[in-house]
Amino acid sequence: MSGLKMRNFLRLTASYIVLVILAIGAIYPALWIILGSVRPGKSLYSKTLLPESYTLKHYSELFTSQSVLFGQWYMNTLKVAIFSMLLGVLLTLLTSYAVSRFRFRGRKTALSTVLVLGMFPGFMSMIAIFLLLKELNLLDTHIALIIVYASGAPLGGTLIAKGFFDTIPRSLDEAARIDGATNFAVFTKIILPLSKPILTYMALTQFVGPWVDFIFAKLVLRTKEKWTLAVGMWDMVNANQNSNFTLFAAGAVLIAVPITILFMFLQRLLVDGLTSGASKG
């Protein structure tokens, strides 16, 4: 019996050691960048992980610097993110509700099309969208970004949201219909109140999209004042890799922390969203 206990103890100890190593691996880059952001000087190089002294200078520099318009970029990104989230969630809701609840000709074709188009590498169509925006005089505007992000949203979210709507029992809307509710009433009074989890999931992914997309933003936004955070940060790393690392670190912390907290907070929800695709296989 003690042999078994011994083996169990060894197994658990080994597991804990592995877990601790993995945890350090997972945390290290985040820790390194946070510590880098409060280290005096500009260099990426440091002798020790823990700085000898701490400073918040880089954070204030982000907002006062002439070359890094961090505050401006933050506001731009926030604006684009909020509007494309609102519009994108609305469009995704419309499509997914329609394909989940109604049977019409070409429905399966529409579903397959959405799936295949969603697979298309987005920037393959960039040149065309670029020229289209040029024709419409929308280059270097945030509206262009909002329109393109929002109109792409149904492609990404429809299938997941449809899967969710499918799980809402149809007897609910049928009962309401018998009571004389219109389709619109069914949608707003029954489906929407029951869809909070998927709404939050969609809102979150739509909101985060503009924060992390830089390929398209870089193409459309020409002037530095109009840039979003992603473009600005990429430019910082690309332009001066080592010379201004601490400033980059401070910016990275300011972008990553709110989004990371949001993610951790809504973890359960994301897990559900991720697994809902798999559990039906």
Place this chain on the structure above:
Amino acid sequence: MDRHRNKATVLSILCMGLGQLYNRQFIKGLLFLIFEVFGVTYLINNLPRALWGIVTLGDTPRMLVKGKWVDGDHSIFILISSLITLLFLVVFIIVYVMNVRDARKVGHERELGKRANNFRQSIRYVLDYKFAVAFLSIPAIGILFFTIMPIIFMVLLAFTNYSAPKHIPPAMLVDWVGFGTFRNLLALKTWSHTFYGVLTWTIIWAILSTITTYFGGMLVALLINQKGIRFKGVWRTILILPYAIPQIISLLVMRNLFNGQFGPVNQYLQYFGLGGLPWLTDEFWARVTVILVNMWVGIPVSMILIMGVLTTIPRDMYEAAEVDGASGFQKFKIVTLPMILFTTAPTLIMQFAGNINNFNMIFLLTGGDPVKGDYQYAGATDLLVTWLYKLTLTQNKYNMASAVGIIIFLIIASFSIYNYRRTASFKEEDMIQ
């Protein structure tokens, strides 16, 4: 007896809305009529030029007039505007057919003695019975212009010679060249060497990155899920962290971490008396780095997924295995692994497809570098997608980029359609109703 039906049909074929007016649906008829007027005016003004444009792609090059350069036709703008006009023509034809069918149907109902709906009733009818189609039309327009139109455009580009240095508007014209671009890509030595090289690496990368993150995630999930491990939630939260940090930040940070001269990874290696490694500058090591960093980013996703599956495996399967005297490893082999594989197979295929297209990982981490001398504008870690990006934005080889894009699309699309068709959610969805 069938007077109404045929009259309404003929009238609405003659001109949109006439059939509806004949059926005494005045508002509907007027709306169709207005649409017809605008549509026809637009088409008369634009269609001839659009047809000319799509055939010739413009025929006046930039010319010297009285010592000054005067711009000729801009082939690409011509192509785009032709495409928009033709798409509008398609929409117009669809509406026209709808109009004729509607007039005929209402005419038929009148013959049967029914009164035609008035406008309010028509709207009510659409909201009740054609709700889904009406609902879908708004997103569909967005998708038509910002997804489908660009795709058609890109496909068309692959059949032109739109590329630097000789065929870049507005200075030069662009022409149709048929399959010439594909022939160059697959058979011309300079291009095909790069293409097959990049394609091979893309596939190796997709396989390795999918397998490493999947089994890595499985190991971590099983590790945390073991009997007797405490603080499961805490471990999970810590190990999810890499997934929660926005990729644009974490990858740019990783790029600094693995910096060969100043990066801490090499500093530590030197501290322990080992030589630093050329992480991002050597062909082989850059590829290793990319896969390592991808594991860091991707393992949490698989971990979450597999943890979800683990909770759904019925307890009695394990109990049955225990009764038969199975060891821990045997239980894993017989129960856990097949269950996980069975449930996550569709996700696995999608992850594989996604990795073929994993632009961010490569572009933000290495930018495709280190450069390979005998490649056409590609580096050792470039995937087909990032190569395409370089061909487009830095080299202006638009036709070649489109051809590459079409090939990527064919690969990805076949995977995802195959996958989707065989999942139960597609086959059996009507059972849920």
